[in-house]
Amino acid sequence: MAASQETRETETTRGTGDEEEHRNVVQRWASGSMNNPNRTYRALFYIVAISFLVTTLFPFYWLLMLALTPSAKLTDVGLLPNGFNPEAFLTVFTKVPFHVYMFNSIVIGLFTTALVLVIASLAGYAFGRFEFPGRTPLMLIFLAISYFPPAAFLLPLFRLFTANVTFFSLPGGTTVTSPMLFNGPGAMALPYTALFLPLSIFILTTFYSQIPDGLEDAARVEGNSRLGALFKIIMPLSAPGVATAGVLTFIAVYNEYFFAFLMTDGRAQNWSTIVWGLLSYQGRFETSYNLMAAASLLGVIPIAILVVVAQEKIVSGLTAGGLKE
Amino acid sequence: MSTDTGSGRSLSLGSPMRWIEDLSDAQFAYLLLAPGLIVFGVVAFWPLFRTFTMSLHADVLYGPERLGAFVGLQNYVELLTGQRNAALPRPFLDLSEPLTSAVTVTIIFTVVSVFFETLLGFGQALVLDQDFTGRRWARVAIILPWAVPIVIQGMIFYLLFQPTVGFLVEPLHQLGLISATPQASSFDSLLIVIVADVWKTSAFMALIILAGLQSIDRSLYDVADVSGASKFERFRTITLPLVLPSVLVAMLFRTIGAMRVYGLIDTVSSCSTVPSLSCLVVQSFSASRYASAATVAFVTAGLIAIVVSVYIIKFADVDGGGGF
Numbered sequence: 001m002a003a004s005q006e007t008r009e010t011e012t013t014r015g016t017g018d019e020e021e022h023r024n025v026v027q028r029w030a031s032g033s034m035n036n037p038n039r040t041y042r043a044l045f046y047i048v049a050i051s052f053l054v055t056t057l058f059p060f061y062w063l064l065m066l067a068l069t070p071s072a073k074l075t076d077v078g079l080l081p082n083g084f085n086p087e088a089f090l091t092v093f094t095k096v097p098f099h100v101y102m103f104n105s106i107v108i109g110l111f112t113t114a115l116v117l118v119i120a121s122l123a124g125y126a127f128g129r130f131e132f133p134g135r136t137p138l139m140l141i142f143l144a145i146s147y148f149p150p151a152a153f154l155l156p157l158f159r160l161f162t163a164n165v166t167f168f169s170l171p172g173g174t175t176v177t178s179p180m181l182f183n184g185p186g187a188m189a190l191p192y193t194a195l196f197l198p199l200s201i202f203i204l205t206t207f208y209s210q211i212p213d214g215l216e217d218a219a220r221v222e223g224n225s226r227l228g229a230l231f232k233i234i235m236p237l238s239a240p241g242v243a244t245a246g247v248l249t250f251i252a253v254y255n256e257y258f259f260a261f262l263m264t265d266g267r268a269q270n271w272s273t274i275v276w277g278l279l280s281y282q283g284r285f286e287t288s289y290n291l292m293a294a295a296s297l298l299g300v301i302p303i304a305i306l307v308v309v310a311q312e313k314i315v316s317g318l319t320a321g322g323l324k325e
Numbered sequence: 326m327s328t329d330t331g332s333g334r335s336l337s338l339g340s341p342m343r344w345i346e347d348l349s350d351a352q353f354a355y356l357l358l359a360p361g362l363i364v365f366g367v368v369a370f371w372p373l374f375r376t377f378t379m380s381l382h383a384d385v386l387y388g389p390e391r392l393g394a395f396v397g398l399q400n401y402v403e404l405l406t407g408q409r410n411a412a413l414p415r416p417f418l419d420l421s422e423p424l425t426s427a428v429t430v431t432i433i434f435t436v437v438s439v440f441f442e443t444l445l446g447f448g449q450a451l452v453l454d455q456d457f458t459g460r461r462w463a464r465v466a467i468i469l470p471w472a473v474p475i476v477i478q479g480m481i482f483y484l485l486f487q488p489t490v491g492f493l494v495e496p497l498h499q500l501g502l503i504s505a506t507p508q509a510s511s512f513d514s515l516l517i518v519i520v521a522d523v524w525k526t527s528a529f530m531a532l533i534i535l536a537g538l539q540s541i542d543r544s545l546y547d548v549a550d551v552s553g554a555s556k557f558e559r560f561r562t563i564t565l566p567l568v569l570p571s572v573l574v575a576m577l578f579r580t581i582g583a584m585r586v587y588g589l590i591d592t593v594s595s596c597s598t599v600p601s602l603s604c605l606v607v608q609s610f611s612a613s614r615y616a617s618a619a620t621v622a623f624v625t626a627g628l629i630a631i632v633v634s635v636y637i638i639k640f641a642d643v644d645g646g647g648g649f
Contacts, residue, residue, distance in 0.1 A: 041556060049452045052445075053466050059481045059524070060469075066484060078492045123361040132351035138358065145369045147629060149585040151606040152622040155615060156375035157368065164389075194368040197361060226345055226353060257475040257588025262607065275476045279592070282483070289490045296477045303472045308465055314472075315464070318529065319536035 060300070066293035074289050088294040092281075095288065098295050100268040101277030105260075106302060108185050108273060109253040112192045116200050116249045117242060119193070124204025125230055129216070139205075146198040150258040153191060161187040161263065183270035187263040188256075196252050200245035203320050207241030208234065244317035247310045254303055274299045373626075379619035384412075391615045400620040413617060414608040415600035417624075424511040427605040427621070428628075434515065434601065435583040438522040442579055443572065445523060446530025453531065454538045471528035479592025482521035483508070486593075514594035521589055526582065530575045537571025538564065569643050577636040584629050602628070 032039060065081045066074075067089065073082035092098045126132075127139055159165055161181040169175045181187040211234060219229040235242065257275055266276040278299065281292045307314065348356065380400055383393030403409040410416035416426040423429035449467050453460065470478070486507050488494045497503045507513035541564065549559045587603035590596060596604035602625040609618035 037556075045452070045455060045457075048448060049457070049463065052449055052452060053463060055524070056466055056470050056528070059485065062485065063481060066490060074490050076492050076495070077490050119360045119364060122357040126354040126357035130350050130354040132354040135354075142361070142365065145365060147581055147626075147633060148369075148373065149603060149622065149625050149629060151585070151587070151603045152376055152626045153369065153372040154606065154622070155379060155610060155619055156372035158610075160372075190364070190368045193364055197364065201361065225342055227342070251472050255472070255474045257591070258585075258603070261588065261591070274474060275588070278476050278480055282480075282592075289484060289487065292480055293484060296480045299477050300473055303474065304469060307468055307472050311461070311465055311468060314468060315532055315535075318532045 060297070063293045063297050067290050067297060069290055071288070071290055088290040089298070092291050092295045092298065095291060096277060096280050096295075097268045098274075098277050098298065101272060101274050102299065102302070104185075104268070104271050105254055105273040105299075108188050108192075108271070109250045111185060112189045112196070112253045113246050113249045115189060115193050116197055117246055120197055120200035120204050120245060121230075121235060121242065123197075123201045125208050125234065127201065127205040128208030129211075129234075139201075142198050142201055145194060146196075150191070150195065153194075154258075154262065157187075157191055158182075158262065183264050183267075185271050188259050188271070188273070191259050191263075192253050192256060196249050199252075199317075200249055203245045203248070203317055204238065204241050206320055207238040211237055240313070243310070244313040244320075247306060247313045248317045251303060251306065251314070376619045376622055379616055380623050382616045384614045384616045386613045391613055393616070400616055401624070404617070404620050404624060409617060412614070413605065413621075414612055415597065415605055417605065417621065424515065425600060427600050427602045430511075430515065430600055431584055431586070431602045431625075431628075434519060434522075434586060434599075435580055438519045438526075438583050439576055439579050441519070441523045442527045442530050443576055445527040446575065447534055447572065449527060449531035450534035450538055453535050467528050467531060469528075470525045471532075473525060475525075475588040476592055478521055478525045479589050482517055482524075483593045486513075486517050508594050509598065511598050514590075514599045518586070518590055518593050518599055521593060522583065522586070526579060530572075530579060533575035533578070534568060534571050537568040541567045570640065573636060573640050573643060577633065577640075580632055580636070581629055584625070584632065 062077070062079075065079065066077045068081040068084055068086055069077050070083045070085040071088075075082070123142075127135065156165075160178045163177050163180040163182075165178040167176045167178065181190070215233060215237070216229055219233040220226075224232060254274075260273045260275040261279075264270050264272040264276065266272050266280065268277070278292065278295055281288050281295060345353065345356070379392060381395060381397060383396045383399075385391055385393040400409070404417050407416070407418060410419055410426075416422070418428040419426040420429070423433070453464055453467065457463075473481075485491045485493055486503075488506055494503065494505065494507060498505050503513040503516065504510045507517060545563050545567075546559060549563060554562070585603055586601045587596075587607065590599045590601055590604060596608055600608070602621060606618050606622045606625070609615075609621060
C-alpha cells in the first residue's frame, strides 16, 4: 500500500518535471498537495499542533521575559526582555516571604491529600466491593456534593471556623463553641476534603471493584483480619488508583482560590497560601510587575514537575472521573 | 442496624478487631463509610442546610448574629423579582445592564467560554489522537495550563493586559477591540477573563474528548476507507456521533466549573467590574448581608442544578438514540 503510493508519487513528479523549474516553491507545494491529499493533511496537522503548543506555552515564556526585565524598564515587554536582570527571582523572597506562602500551599496540599486518600480508600472499598442497602443513593449524594458551588458552603463554615457557632451551653453560663480554625490549615483542609473527596472516592471505587474476589478470600483464609486484608492485600494492588487520586487531589488543592482567599487574613505566618502571596505583590508594590512574573513562575514549578512526572496518572484519572456513565 | 452496632460496640470495647470481624458485610461497609459521612456531614451537609435556613431570615447589618426575623421565602421573591437589586453591591439580575448584573455576567461567561473550550479542546484532542514524535511532550504542554493555580492564571492575564507592561493592550486598542484601560471596563475585563479561562481549561475538555476518541473502534475507519469516504466524511459520520457523549460530559463539567467562577475575576480585574454570582455572594457577605448572601448562594446552586439536569436529559437522548 505504502509502496504503491510512493511509486505513484515519483511518477507524478517525473511527469511534471519540465514545468517544475518554472514554478515557485508555493506552486510546487500546492500541486504536490493536490496530487497527494495526505500530505496536505499532514502539513495542516503540524500547523494546528504547533499553534496549540505556542498558545499554551507562550504565556510562560512571556512571564520569563517580564521577570528578567529590570524594574526601571518595565514598559511594553515583548518577545525579548528590555535588558537583563535575573535579580527579581531573589527579590521576590525579600519583599514578600514567598517561600513561606509556597510552603503553606504545599503542606496544606499534602495534608489534604493524605486525609482524602485515607477516607476515600475506606469509602471506595465499601462502594467497590460490597452490596448494601442504600449504596446507590449514598454514592449519588456524595457525587452531588461536588456540583455545589463553594459559595454555598462559605457562610456557615466561616462562622464555624471563627468560633462563632455555639454547640451547647453548660449550666453556669459557660458555652461550648466551635474551635477557632480561621488562619489555620484546618480551615482550608476541611472544606477541600469535602470538595475533592467525591472524585477520589469515584476513582478508587472503580479500582477496587476490578480486583478479583478470590484474592481477598485467600488473604482472609491465611488469617488476615478484615482491615488487614484491606491494608496489606487490596490497597497495594490498587496503588495506581491511589496515586492517581492523590495527584489529582494535590493539584486541585494547590489550584484552589476561593477558600484559600477567604479562610485566612493573608499573612504568611497564618497559613496563607500562594493566593495571598501573589496578591500581595499586586497590592502593596504598585510597579513590581517583574516580581509578580517571577513569583508566578516559581509558583508553577512544583505543579509543572508533577505534571511531567505523573501525566499518565492525570490523564487516566480525569478520564475515569469524566466518563462515569 | 443502629441497635446492632450500638450493642456490638459496648460488648467489644476490649477488642475492636474482634468486633469488626463479627460485623455483617453491610455493617462493615457502613463502618468504612463512616469517616466520609462524618466529614461530609460537618463540612458539606450541615453548611448547605445552614445556608438554606440563613436565607429564610432577614438581613440585619449589626449585632453578633447578623440575622433578623424569620421571613420565609421573601428573600427569594425579592431577589428574583429585582426588588433586592438596589440593596446588593451589584444587581442580581438587571437586563438593562447585562455587564454588571450577576446572572447575566455568569451566563455570558459560561456560554462563551464553554463554547470556545469545546472547540479548542476538540481540536487539541484530535491532535493528541495522532501518532507523532514528541507526542508525550505535546501532551505535557497541553495539560500544563490546566494544572496552573487559578491565582497564577489570573496573574498571567492581568500582566498580559496591563496597559504599561503588557504589549497586547495598545494594538488591540488601536483596532478598536478594547479600551485603553481594559481592567477598568466591564466588557473588556469579561473578555480577558473568558480568554484566560479558555487558555486554562481547554486542556480538560481535550483529555476527556481524547478518551472518547481512543475508545472508538478503529475497524470502523477501515470500513470508511474501503468505501472511499473522505477524511471529512469519516469525521462527520463516525468520529463525531461516537465521541458526542464524551463531549457532552466534558461540557457538563466545564459548565459547572464556569458557573462558580470567582478567583480568576478577583485576580484579573475585580468583583465589582465583573460581578459573577460567586462574587455577589462574597461581596454581600463582606457587606454583612448574610441572609442575602445565603439566598444568592442557594439560587446559584439551583441554577447549576437546572443546567445539570438539562445536560443529563440531553445525554440520555444522545446515548439512548440507538445507532447514533
